[in-house]
Amino acid sequence: xxxxxxxxxxxxxxxxxxxxxxxxxxxxxxxxxxxxxxxxxxxxxxxxxxxxxxxxxxxxxxxxxxxxxxxxxxxxxxxxxxxxxxxxxxxxxxxxxxxxxxxxxxxxxxxxxxxxxxxxxxxxxxxxxxxxxxxxxxxxxxxxxxxxxxxxxxxxxxxxxxxxxxxxxxxxxxxxxxxxxxxxxxxxxxxxxxxxxxxxxxxxxxxxxxxxxxxxxxxxxxxxxxxxxxxxxxxxxxxxxxxxxxxxxxxxxxxxxxxxxxxxxxxxxxxxxxxxxxxxxxxxxxxxxxxxxxxxxxxxxxxxxxxxxxxxxxxxxxxxxxxxxxxxxxxxxxxxxxxxxxxxxxxxxxxxxxxxxxxxxxxxxxxxxxxxxxxxxxxxxxxxxxxxxxxxxxxxxxxxxxxxxxxxxxxxxxxxxxxxxxxxxxxxxxxxxxxxxxxxxxxxxxxxxxxxxxxxxxxxxxxxxxxxxxxxxxxxxxxxxxxxxxxxxxxxxxxxxxxxxxxxxxxxxxxxxxxxxxxxxxxxxxxxxxxxxxxxxxxxxxx
Ligand SMILES: Cc1cc2nc3c(=O)[nH]c(=O)nc-3n(C[C@H](O)[C@H](O)[C@H](O)COP(=O)(O)OP(=O)(O)OC[C@H]3O[C@@H](n4cnc5c(N)ncnc54)[C@H](O)[C@@H]3O)c2cc1C
Numbered sequence: 001x002x003x004x005x006x007x008x009x010x011x012x013x014x015x016x017x018x019x020x021x022x023x024x025x026x027x028x029x030x031x032x033x034x035x036x037x038x039x040x041x042x043x044x045x046x047x048x049x050x051x052x053x054x055x056x057x058x059x060x061x062x063x064x065x066x067x068x069x070x071x072x073x074x075x076x077x078x079x080x081x082x083x084x085x086x087x088x089x090x091x092x093x094x095x096x097x098x099x100x101x102x103x104x105x106x107x108x109x110x111x112x113x114x115x116x117x118x119x120x121x122x123x124x125x126x127x128x129x130x131x132x133x134x135x136x137x138x139x140x141x142x143x144x145x146x147x148x149x150x151x152x153x154x155x156x157x158x159x160x161x162x163x164x165x166x167x168x169x170x171x172x173x174x175x176x177x178x179x180x181x182x183x184x185x186x187x188x189x190x191x192x193x194x195x196x197x198x199x200x201x202x203x204x205x206x207x208x209x210x211x212x213x214x215x216x217x218x219x220x221x222x223x224x225x226x227x228x229x230x231x232x233x234x235x236x237x238x239x240x241x242x243x244x245x246x247x248x249x250x251x252x253x254x255x256x257x258x259x260x261x262x263x264x265x266x267x268x269x270x271x272x273x274x275x276x277x278x279x280x281x282x283x284x285x286x287x288x289x290x291x292x293x294x295x296x297x298x299x300x301x302x303x304x305x306x307x308x309x310x311x312x313x314x315x316x317x318x319x320x321x322x323x324x325x326x327x328x329x330x331x332x333x334x335x336x337x338x339x340x341x342x343x344x345x346x347x348x349x350x351x352x353x354x355x356x357x358x359x360x361x362x363x364x365x366x367x368x369x370x371x372x373x374x375x376x377x378x379x380x381x382x383x384x385x386x387x388x389x390x391x392x393x394x395x396x397x398x399x400x401x402x403x404x405x406x407x408x409x410x411x412x413x414x415x416x417x418x419x420x421x422x423x424x425x426x427x428x429x430x431x432x433x434x435x436x437x438x439x440x441x442x443x444x445x446x447x448x449x450x451x452x453x454x455x456x457x458x459x460x461x462x463x464x465x466x467x468x469x470x471x472x473x474x475x476x477x478x479x480x481x482x483x484x485x486x487x488x489x490x491x492x493x494x495x496x497x498x499x500x501x502x503x504x505x506x507x508x509x510x511x512x513x514x515x516x517x518x519x520x521x522x523x524x525x526x527x528x529x530x531x532x533x534x535x536x537x538x539x540x541x542x543x
Contacts, residue, residue: 006032007332009153009168011141011181013039015046015116016300016317017174018123019056023325025130026060027460027511029332032166033133034155036140039124043202043277044235044242047071047115048311050407052442053318054109055513059459060126063109069118073099075237077113078217079401081393083224083376083386084268085212085232090223090390093401104404106433107445108453111407113218115235116314141180144171146295170328172297174321177284179302185293189286191356195307195363196283197251198244201259205273206239212267221397222266223389225376227369230266240276246367253280283307285360287352291345297324304352309362310400312355315407320348326511330534335485337536339416347412354410358430362400369393399431406430412440412514417535419517421504437502437518443509446498454498458513461487462533465507467499468492474506476526484530487511508533 008024010017013035021033049057049066057063067073077095082088095101103110114122127133136155142163144153151171156163173181182189209216222230233242243263245254254262259278264270288303300317324344330336369389374382409428412418418439426434435444446454457463462481466474471490481488493499504518508529516533523529531537 004167005150006030006166006168007170008032008328009034009151009166009171011153011171011173012175012300012302013037013124013135013137014174014176014300015120015123015314016321017172018120018127019318020172020174020299020321020325021133021135022060022123022127022130023056023322024329025127025133027325027329028132029325029329030132031134032136032168033127034136034139034141034166036138036158038137039120041117041120043200043279044116044118045308046119046311046314047113047233047235048315049112049114049119050311050315051104051107051109051111051404052407053315054112055107055445055455056318056322058109058453058455062122062126065122065125066112066114066119067099069114069122070236071098071113071115071118072237073097075113075234076216076218078215079219079221079397080214080217081221081223081390081397082214084222084266085208085214085220086268087376088386089214090386091394092217093394093397095218095401106404106408106435108447108455113237141175144181144184144296146171151295169332170295170297172299172321172324172328173302174298174300174317175302177301177305179298181296182288182298182302185296185298187293187298188289189305190289191287192285192360194249194282195285195360196249197247198281198283199247199254199259200279200281201243201245201263202235202276203241203243203263203273204239204276205241205271208239208241208267208271208273211269211271220266221366223369223375223393225373226371228367230262232266254278283363285356287349287356291320291349291352292341297341297344299324299348303349304356306356306359307363308359309366310355310359310403310406312359312406316352316355319351319410322512323348327535329511330486333485335487335534337531337534339538340535343412343415343417343535347415350413351410354428355406358406365396365399368396402431404431404433408433408442410442411438415440416539417516417533418514419529419532419539421518435501437504437507437515439515439517441515443507443513443515444501446495446501448493448498449495454493455513457489457491458509459511461489461511462516463509464488464490465502465509466490466492467502467505467507468494469505474522476522477506477508477529480526480530483527484534484536486530486534
C-alpha cells in the first residue's frame with residue numbers, strides 16, 4: 001500500500017503515455033507511469049514523427065536525439081506505385097532523404113522518419129530523466145475507482161502477481177485501443193469498427209535493393225489486376241521491411257507459406273528472406289464520444305483508432321497529451337479554474353474525428369483502383385492501362401503525401417478557454433496550412449532576429465507577445481495574471497514581418513502553443529480574459 005498521493009497516474013507506456021509523463025515532469029509535475037510490458041517493441045508500428053510532434057520534441061530538447069536515431073537520413077523517401085518490385089512502375093512521388101529536406105518555411109522543424117522501436121526509447125529516456133517521474137514497467141492497472149477528490153487504482157506486478165493501491169489526483173489512460181480506463185468510464189467508441197483485416201509481416205532481407213531496379217523508396221504500393229493489394233515499407237532503411245497484405249472486411253488467416261508466396265509476388269521473383277514477426281490486426285475508424293470522466297482522462301489510441309494511412313495516430317495522441325498536460329499542471333499548481341479540464345475533450349475530440357476521417361479517406365483513395373484484367377499484359381492496351389492507372393493514382397495519392405495542413409492546421413474552434421476575435425477561420429485543408437494567430441490556432445512560427453523561433457517562446461507557462469509594445473503597455477494583463485498566479489512571460493517583438501503574421505499588437509499564447517486571445521489594445525477587463533483562459537470563468541456570461 002502506497003500512502004502518498006501521486007498527482008497524476010499515467011496508464012500505458014506507449015509513445016503517448018511516455019510523452020505525457022515526460023511533459024508533466026518537464027513542467028515540474030510529479031507522476032507515476034505504469035506499463036504492463038517491459039517496454040520492448042514486438043513490431044514497430046509508427047515511423048512518421050510528424051512536424052508538430054517534432055516541434056514538441058524541440059521544446060523538450062529531443063531534436064538531436066531524433067535526428068541522431070539510426071534511420072539513415074539520406075534514404076530516399078519516395079512512394080512508388082508498381083505491379084511488383086521487378087515489374088512495372090506505374091507512378092512515383094519523389095521525396096529526398098529526411099536529412100536532405102530542409103524544414104518548410106512554416107516550421108523550425110521538419111517531419112522525421114523514426115520508427116517506434118527508435119522513438120519510444122527516446123521518449124522513455126526523456127521521461128526517465130525527469131526527477132519527478134516514476135516509470136514502472138511490468139505493472140498493470142487492474143481497476144480504479146474515483147470520488148470527488150481522488151482516484152484509487154489497483155495495480156499488479158506482472159512478475160509476482162502482487163497487488164497494491166495507488167492514490168492519485170488524476171488518472172490518464174494512454175492504454176491503447178483496448179483501454180481499460182475508457183472501458184471503466186463506460187465511454188463508447190463511435191464509428192466503423194472494421195475497415196480491413198490486415199496482416200503485417202516484418203521480414204529481413206539485407207540485399208532486397210539489389211534484387212530490383214526501382215532504387216530506394218520508403219513506401220511501395222502494389223497494384224495487381226484486382227487493384228491495390230499490398231504495401232512494403234522500408235522500416236529501418238537498411239535490412240528490415242514491413243509487408244502488409246491490406247485485406248478486406250472479412251477476416252482471413254494466412255499460413256506461413258501463403259505469406260511467403262505473397263511477399264514473393266510483391267517482389268516478383270524468388271529470393272531468400274527471414275520472417276521476423278507476423279501481426280494480423282484490424283484497421284478501424286473510431287473516436288471516443290468524450291475524452292473525460294471525472295478525474296479520469298483518456299488519450300491517444302484509447303480515444304481514436306485510425307487507419308495508419310497518413311501517419312496521424314501517434315501524432316494525434318501526442319497532441320492530445322500536450323493539450324492535457326498543462327491543464328493538469330494548472331489544476332495541481334492551483335491556478336486552473338473548474339472549467340479548464342472540460343476544455344480538453346471539447347478541444348481534442350473534434351481533432352480526433354477530423355484525423356480519423358482523413359486517415360480513412362486516405363485508405364479509400366489507396367484502394368480506389370478498380371480491377372484491370374489487362375494491367376500486366378505486355379501489349380499496347382496493357383501499356384495504356386498502366387499509364388492511366390499510374391497517372392490517376394499518382395494524382396489521387398498526393399493528398400496523403402502533402403499534409404502540412406493536417407499536422408499544423410488543427411484548431412480549437414469551440415474552445416471555452418479561447419477568446420474568439422470575430423475573424424473567419426482559414427479553410428481546414430489537410431494539404432495546405434495557412435499560418436494564423438487567430439485564437440484557437442497554433443501560434444505560427446517565424447524566425448526572430450536572434451535566431452530563435454517564435455515557438456521557442458512557448459511552453460512552460462503562458463506567453464504574451466507585444467508587437468512594438470513594451471511590458472508597461474501590457475501591464476493590465478500582466479497584473480491580472482499575477483493576481484491569479486497564472487505563469488506568464490512577456491516578450492517584445494520588433495520584427496515587422498512577425499507583427500504582420502500575428503496581425504494584432506498583443507497576442508496571448510497558451511503553454512501548448514495555441515493562441516488564447518489577441519487584440520490591439522489591452523482588454524477593458526483583463527481579469528476576465530485571464531479567468532477565461534485559465535478556465536475559471538464562462539466567456540458566454542461575460543460577453
Ligand atoms: C502499421 C502501422 C503504422 C503506423 N504508423 C504510424 C505513423 O507513421 N505515425 C503515427 O503517428 N502513427 C502511426 N501508427 C499509429 C500509432 O502506432 C499509434 O497511434 C500509437 O502507437 C498509439 O500510441 P498509444 O501510446 O496511444 O498506444 P499504444 O502504443 O497502444 O500503447 C498503449 C500502452 O498501454 C499499455 N497498457 C494497456 N493496458 C494497460 C494496463 N491495464 N496497464 C498498464 N499498461 C497498459 C500497453 O501495453 C501499451 O504499451 C501506425 C499504426 C500502425 C498499425
